[in-house]
Amino acid sequence: MRSQQRGCAFFNSQRLMRPFNFSAGPATIPLEVLNQAAKEMSDWHGCGMGVMEMSHRGKEFISIYEHAESLFRELLSIPEHFKILFMQGGGLAENAIVPMNLSRAGEVDFILSGSWSEKSFKEAARYCSAQIAASSQSSGFHEFPDPSTWQLSSKAQYVHVCTNETIHGVECNTLPDLKSMGTEAPLVIDFSSHVLSRTVDWSKVGLAFAGAQKNIGPAGLTIVVVREDLLGHALSVCPSAFNYQTVAKNQSMYNTPPTYGIYMAGLIFEWIKQQREDDSTGVLALQKRNALKAKLLYEAIDASAFFSNPVSPKARSLMNVPFFLKDPSKDALFIQRANERGLLQLKGHKSVGGMRASIYNAMPLEGVQALISFLKEFESHFA
Ligand SMILES: *Cc1c(COP(=O)(O)O)cnc(C)c1O
Numbered sequence: 001m002r003s004q005q006r007g008c009a010f011f012n013s014q015r016l017m018r019p020f021n022f023s024a025g026p027a028t029i030p031l032e033v034l035n036q037a038a039k040e041m042s043d044w045h046g047c048g049m050g051v052m053e054m055s056h057r058g059k060e061f062i063s064i065y066e067h068a069e070s071l072f073r074e075l076l077s078i079p080e081h082f083k084i085l086f087m088q089g090g091g092l093a094e095n096a097i098v099p100m101n102l103s104r105a106g107e108v109d110f111i112l113s114g115s116w117s118e119k120s121f122k123e124a125a126r127y128c129s130a131q132i133a134a135s136s137q138s139s140g141f142h143e144f145p146d147p148s149t150w151q152l153s154s155k156a157q158y159v160h161v162c163t164n165e166t167i168h169g170v171e172c173n174t175l176p177d178l179k180s181m182g183t184e185a186p187l188v189i190d191f192s193s194h195v196l197s198r199t200v201d202w203s204k205v206g207l208a209f210a211g212a213q214k215n216i217g218p219a220g221l222t223i224v225v226v227r228e229d230l231l232g233h234a235l236s237v238c239p240s241a242f243n244y245q246t247v248a249k250n251q252s253m254y255n256t257p258p259t260y261g262i263y264m265a266g267l268i269f270e271w272i273k274q275q276r277e278d279d280s281t282g283v284l285a286l287q288k289r290n291a292l293k294a295k296l297l298y299e300a301i302d303a304s305a306f307f308s309n310p311v312s313p314k315a316r317s318l319m320n321v322p323f324f325l326k327d328p329s330k331d332a333l334f335i336q337r338a339n340e341r342g343l344l345q346l347k348g349h350k351s352v353g354g355m356r357a358s359i360y361n362a363m364p365l366e367g368v369q370a371l372i373s374f375l376k377e378f379e380s381h382f383a
Contacts, residue, residue, distance in 0.1 A: 019342035020367035024166055024320060024349070024358040025193065026213040033267045051263040056256050064259075065252070068266030075272055075283050076195075078225055079202055085224040085244060086252040086262050091116070091192045091211040093242070094222060095123035098188055098207065100238035101245075102158050102230055103128035109156040109185070113172070114141040114165030115351060116190060124160070127235065133159065141168040144315040147176040156185040158206060164194035164317055166214070167349045169309070169356070171317035175204045186230060194319045195223070196272060197361055198287045206230055212261055214319070215361050217268050221261030272361065286361050293359050293368045294318040300372045306383040307375055324354035330382055331355070341374050343367075 021028040042050045047060050054061045069084050078084065089097065098120075099108060108128045110121040112135035124130040133152050134145035152159060163172040171194065178187050186206020195210040207226045213219035224244065231245040240246050241255045272282040280288070298316060301307045301323050309316070309323045325331055334355065338346050348354040359368055 017342065019344050020363065020370055021344045022357045022359070022363070022367075022371070023345035024214070024356060025211070026219050027215075027358055027360050028362045029217065029264075029268065030271050030362045033264070033271050036267055037264060052260050054259065056253055056259050061259055064263050064266055065257075068262050068269060071266060071269035071273065072223065075269055075281070076200055076225075077202070078200075081228050082202065082225050083228060083231070083244070083248040085226065085247045086257045087222045087224055087242070087247060088220060088255075088258055089242070090213075090219065090222055091190060091209065092119065092123070094190070094209040094211075094224070095120045096127065097238070097242045097244075098158075098160070098209065099124040099127040099130075100242065101234045102186070102188065102207065103235070104157055104233055105129075105235060106157045107131060107153050107155045109133035109150075109152050109159045111135075111145055111150065111159065111161045112137060112141075113144050113162055114168035114170050115349075116165055116167065116192075117160065117162040120160055120162065120190060127237075128157070131156075136170075139312075140310065141165065141170060142310050142315070143312045144170050144172050147181065150176075150181065152178075152181060152183050152185070154183065156183065158186045158188045159183070160188045160190070162190040164191065164319055166193040166317075166320050166358075167322075167352060167356075169311050169317045169320045169322040170315045171319070173314070175201055177204050179204075186227065193358075193360075194317070196283055196286070197290050197319055199283055212265060214358075215268075217264035218261050221258045221265060223265075268362075289365065290318045290359070290361065293363065293365055294321065296372060297321050297357065297359065297368050300375055304375065304379055306379040319360055320356060320358050322348055322352060322354060322356045324348075326383070328353070333382065334378060337378060338374060341370070343371055343374055346371075 018031055044051050105128050108124055108130050110130055110132055112118055112132055121130050134150040136143040136145045187204055188207045191208050192210040193214045196215045209224045212221035226244055234243045246254050275285045276282040277285045301309045306326050307323050335347055346355050346357060348356040357371055
């Protein structure tokens with residue numbers, strides 16, 4: 001039957017718990033959030049319509065939009081001189097949209113730390129003079145290039161850094177302070193795969209963008225945070241719907257924004273806010289939890305003789321943990337057994353192989369503990 005073919009690889013009618021989903025993106029969403037969305041699917045707050053059916057210019061949706069925007073600003077402590085734009089096109093579209101808006105067709109410096117920054121560099125080269133100021137390719141992208149080695153151009157219009165390389169599992173743990181490195185160029189960060197997992201020092205940032213499908217919600221929404229003074233220099237080839245100034249002037253409603261994605265993002269922002277503990281904000285509480293989750297998982301991998309992670313410890317991502325079996329002929333068996341245990345989507349990215357556990361904000365500590373027990377058990381049976 002067709003419905004069965006389209007079903008999940010993991011199916012156990014007896015199961016009492018939701019499986020843990022380690023997908024790199026689109027990724028797991030807190031069950032409470034999904035349940036609330038389900039409850040409101042056909043009638044949002046008694047207005048007689050579901051969110052998908054509302055005009056983006058009506059008072060109901062405007063209130064959803066304003067709520068999401070102000071929560072996002074609050075959670076990440078984004079100063080008032082930054083605009084928050086809700087756009088479409090995903091991270092890959094931003095690879096073109098950023099240079100179309102900020103490069104003035106001049107020089108741009110790229111820090112290559114993995115597949116995503118490489119993609120950004122190649123796409124930007126269509127619109128500007130893209131240059132590699134530093135690269136950790138020779139290490140197999142197992143390091144984050146040390147800022148002391150960056151060769152920045154004095155003419156760069158901006159410096160692009162991917163602060164979490166989702167495929168290689170490399171994270172930039174401290175944002176570089178470009179000013180102290182002798183350049184006035186703004187820092188552009190692709191923080192798609194760790195947005196809201198940690199705080200951001202906005203004094204070091206000119207623009208940040210993130211596709212939603214990792215830590216924010218469903219695919220289709222892209223959030224751009226841009227310092228006001230960087231607006232207004234788009235190349236003439238830039239589509240109006242992708243001109244940051246046009247989008248900002250119209251409160252992200254120049255075209256119809258991804259309304260349902262914005263609504264879901266708002267629910268997730270509320271969930272994040274609720275994660276706060278007595279003395280800290282939601283993001284700080286998650287940051288602490290994320291550090292613990294990652295520490296436990298890396299410790300288990302490092303302690304094992306069968307599993308390994310090649311990334312230099314100081315550059316290891318708290319969000320995406322690639323790991324490899326000593327005997328790759330057991331990869332398929334590993335995936336099968338993991339699925340049976342309710343540990344889903346652990347297959348690594350096709351470009352690097354092996355496994356990858358993405359442990360975003362919505363992955364509870366229990367999910368990481370279940371994965372660690374499974375790793376130990378698999379090793380004892382099959383190593
Ligand atoms: C997922 C991701 C993107 C976005 O990819 P799209 O498919 O275009 O949404 C961009 N950058 C990074 C670092 C990512 O992890």
